[in-house]
Amino acid sequence: MCSYYRWFNSIFLNTKSLFFLISCLLILILVSATVTAKTTIPTAKTPAFMVADFVEYNATEEFIYARGNIKITMDNYLLTADKILYDINNDLLWAEGNVKIQDDKKQVIYGTTVFFKDKLKAGLIADFVFKFSDNTVLAAKLAEKVNAQQTILANTCFTPCNIPSSGKPIWQISAQQTIIDLNHQIISYKNLFFEIYNIPVFYTPYFSHPTPHARAQSGILVPEIKRNKLGIPLYFRAKPNMDFTLTPRLAKKYNLFELEARHKINNGSYTISGSYGKIPYNIRDQGKIIKNSNVNRYHLFALGSFSQANYQYGFDLKRTSDKAYLRNYYEMHDAYLASKLYLNNIHNNNYFSVEGLHFYGLKVDDSKSTDPLILPKIRTKNIINLNDNEDLQLIINNNTSMYQQPGGKQLTRSALGITATNQIITSDGHLFNTNLQTRSDAYFIRNMPIPNSTTNNSSYSKTYVRHIPELQVTWRIPLMSHFALSPYRFSIEPIISTTIGRDFQSKDHKFAFIDNNRYELSENNLFLANRYSGLDYHEFGKRISYGVNTTLLKDTNYFNIFLGQLLHKHNFTNTENAQNVGRLGININNTELFYRFRKNKKFEAIMEEIGSRFYNDKIQYTLSFIKLNNLKKYYLVDNKQLSTNTNNIKQAHSDIQYQLTPSWLIGYEIQVDISTRKPQLLYKSIKVTYAFDCVSITGRLYDDYTSDYSRGITKIRSKTISLGLKVLNM
Numbered sequence: 032m033c034s035y036y037r038w039f040n041s042i043f044l045n046t047k048s049l050f051f052l053i054s055c056l057l058i059l060i061l062v063s064a065t066v067t068a069k070t071t072i073p074t075a076k077t078p079a080f081m082v083a084d085f086v087e088y089n090a091t092e093e094f095i096y097a098r099g100n101i102k103i104t105m106d107n108y109l110l111t112a113d114k115i116l117y118d119i120n121n122d123l124l125w126a127e128g129n130v131k132i133q134d135d136k137k138q139v140i141y142g143t144t145v146f147f148k149d150k151l152k153a154g155l156i157a158d159f160v161f162k163f164s165d166n167t168v169l170a171a172k173l174a175e176k177v178n179a180q181q182t183i184l185a186n187t188c189f190t191p192c193n194i195p196s197s198g199k200p201i202w203q204i205s206a207q208q209t210i211i212d213l214n215h216q217i218i219s220y221k222n223l224f225f226e227i228y229n230i231p232v233f234y235t236p237y238f239s240h241p242t243p244h245a246r247a248q249s250g251i252l253v254p255e256i257k258r259n260k261l262g263i264p265l266y267f268r269a270k271p272n273m274d275f276t277l278t279p280r281l282a283k284k285y286n287l288f289e290l291e292a293r294h295k296i297n298n299g300s301y302t303i304s305g306s307y308g309k310i311p312y313n314i315r316d317q318g319k320i321i322k323n324s325n326v327n328r329y330h331l332f333a334l335g336s337f338s339q340a341n342y343q344y345g346f347d348l349k350r351t352s353d354k355a356y357l358r359n360y361y362e363m364h365d366a367y368l369a370s371k372l373y374l375n376n377i378h379n380n381n382y383f384s385v386e387g388l389h390f391y392g393l394k395v396d397d398s399k400s401t402d403p404l405i406l407p408k409i410r411t412k413n414i415i416n417l418n419d420n421e422d423l424q425l426i427i428n429n430n431t432s433m434y435q436q437p438g439g440k441q442l443t444r445s446a447l448g449i450t451a452t453n454q455i456i457t458s459d460g461h462l463f464n465t466n467l468q469t470r471s472d473a474y475f476i477r478n479m480p481i482p483n484s485t486t487n488n489s490s491y492s493k494t495y496v497r498h499i500p501e502l503q504v505t506w507r508i509p510l511m512s513h514f515a516l517s518p519y520r521f522s523i524e525p526i527i528s529t530t531i532g533r534d535f536q537s538k539d540h541k542f543a544f545i546d547n548n549r550y551e552l553s554e555n556n557l558f559l560a561n562r563y564s565g566l567d568y569h570e571f572g573k574r575i576s577y578g579v580n581t582t583l584l585k586d587t588n589y590f591n592i593f594l595g596q597l598l599h600k601h602n603f604t605n606t607e608n609a610q611n612v613g614r615l616g617i618n619i620n621n622t623e624l625f626y627r628f629r630k631n632k633k634f635e636a637i638m639e640e641i642g643s644r645f646y647n648d649k650i651q652y653t654l655s656f657i658k659l660n661n662l663k664k665y666y667l668v669d670n671k672q673l674s675t676n677t678n679n680i681k682q683a684h685s686d687i688q689y690q691l692t693p694s695w696l697i698g699y700e701i702q703v704d705i706s707t708r709k710p711q712l713l714y715k716s717i718k719v720t721y722a723f724d725c726v727s728i729t730g731r732l733y734d735d736y737t738s739d740y741s742r743g744i745t746k747i748r749s750k751t752i753s754l755g756l757k758v759l760n761m
Contacts, residue, residue: 299337572601
């Protein structure tokens with residue numbers, strides 16, 4: 032089929048629209064009575080210029096005949112052919128032999144023979160070949176120009192693929208009849224075959240798709256298999272700034288419906304996505320199924336972002352039907368869903384923020400009776416420069432929030448901080464940063480249950496205030512050296528940070544039940560005065576952090592080591608008043624080795640991670656091993672997930688991707704728990720991608736062996752196959 036691809040393959044084509052054909056051929060009407068090899072014919076509107084080896088004008092019959100290297104120019108257009116004949120009285124134009132119309136952008140239409148009438152408004156083109164600006168090709172044995180916006184083609188082939196010398200592109204559409212509607216930017220087909228290397232694999236009596244570079248239009252997108260479900264996306268373009276995608280997903284025992292809506296307005300945009308289905312939901316207790324039925328399950332996400340002047344506002348809303356739905360069907364492992372409404376004002380370094388937050392817990396012990404609502408949450412920050420150099424500043428920040436639970440428990444807290452900061456750089460390179468800060472926290476407790484009370488519905492209310500003054504001084508000096516006649520560069524930077532604050536008192540954390548009471552010490556937060564992420568918990572007493580960062584560098588190769596220690600006294604955790612952190616990194620010829628650790632004062636490991644990375648044009652891999660010790664003491668974990676015989680986790684992870692050819696990429700990822708004698712496979716994935724020219728195919732096999740039957744979370748084995756075709760969905 033479509034053997035005229037071979038003829039076309041030897042010619043460079045690059046055009047955008049059949050409109051150029053009509054526009055350029057109009058200039059032939061302007062050719063009149065001059066009989067020369069080179070003719071210039073001025074008109075009232077625009078000049079035309081024709082060059083040919085031979086031109087003849089017959090005044091009696093009123094026709095023009097030309098042959099041999101014909102070139103007719105008008106404005107930015109050029110028409111070439113071997114022969115032309117124009118009947119002026121009957122308004123008929125005939126051109127033959129290598130007919131080509133080209134504009135100044137090198138966009139071209141080809142044909143072997145053309146015939147037009149009615150001042151070029153209608154006509155025929157034999158062996159028609161049209162190439163869009165993105166190299167998409169539309170070819171036909173015969174093209175009929177119905178009007179300026181519509182063309183009907185017979186025995187058509189359409190492909191966006193590169194055409195090899197064999198004339199067999201990777202895929203193409205072959206049809207008995209094709210209609211090009213430039214007004215609506217649609218190409219429609221009757222009796223269509225979808226062919227792969229000229230072999231028909233699919234038939235449909237009717238099919239349509241947008242023209243290349245057309246605006247988005249409603250229609251059916253390319254189906255895909257995702258997580259063992261066949262999806263057929265239906266796209267609806269309601270307005271230029273609003274569209275919807277509805278995807279029914281078909282599985283063996285149930286159907287799932289997904290919807291995504293997008294709307295762009297003058298000051299922002301928002302999207303709404305979700306899914307719904309009557310899907311099996313199994314809950315087990317001690318291995319026995321206590322709930323097994325098809326129930327209505329869903330998720331709904333809405334995200335909006337808007338701006339006006341210096342204000343940004345929006346929403347991020349999330350909801351799901353149950354704790355296991357998102358994990359089992361969308362591979363989302365969130366411990367909770369956070370919904371948010373917000374309003375921000377940012378001006379230079381100052382900001383003002385108001386938020387409303389709602390948390391939907393997905394862990395075992397979470398329920399609607401404990402899901403918190405934080406409304407409002409107000410944060411402000413103002414920076415006042417006290418000198419012209421802006422190295423002496425006064426920083427005022429406030430964080431106020433109201434925490435509520437459905438049972439009536441309510442906590443309002445406000446934290447006001449005032450910091451005077453001064454940065455000094457001495458002439459010999461010493462850097463000093465001094466922060467003098469005072470922070471005042473006010474807690475307003477309402478309807479708080481009395482601990483260990485035997486009386487139902489017993490609660491109390493109280494107001495509590497605490498003050499946290501502290502002084503922090505940080506010193507560092509970066510030292511760098513460049514060895515003479517050597518490509519190596521060496522740097523060393525010692526850092527010391529000292530913080531002096533009041534001693535910890537038992538009442539300081541009396542009402543701290545919102546924020547996490549643990550933090551992960553690392554080289555990234557070692558020199559902060561307070562490493563807790565929230566407001567309830569704060570570091571107290573005297574603290575000193577010191578470390579050294581050393582780097583040896585040559586081009587892209589390097590050796591880097593960081594060692595640091597934290598010492599504190601009269602802090603929240605007096606039993607563990609010293610910890611050590613470190614990082615070692617080596618990169619040689621695109622191969623990186625790294626080692627990170629966190630250890631207690633006896634240099635017993637709390638966390639250790641070791642791994643390597645490598646990348647080049649062919650292969651990329653990451654191998655890592657991590658070990659966490661004494662989880663109950665140092666990490667926030669669900670105790671029900673820890674066995675009685677172990678209090679640590681050891682896991683290995685590997686991710687390898689190999690570029691077999693420029694078109695083929697394969698990847699393999701695996702994660703294994705080796706905490707016990709018998710390793711347990713947690714996760715594995717095999718991914719194969721073929722991407723070349725006008726097609727991309729991705730296949731993925733995915734296994735997740737983790738489970739929690741008390742929440743309905745089961746082991747997952749799924750496959751995903753997606754097909755991308757240029758013009759249609761790439």
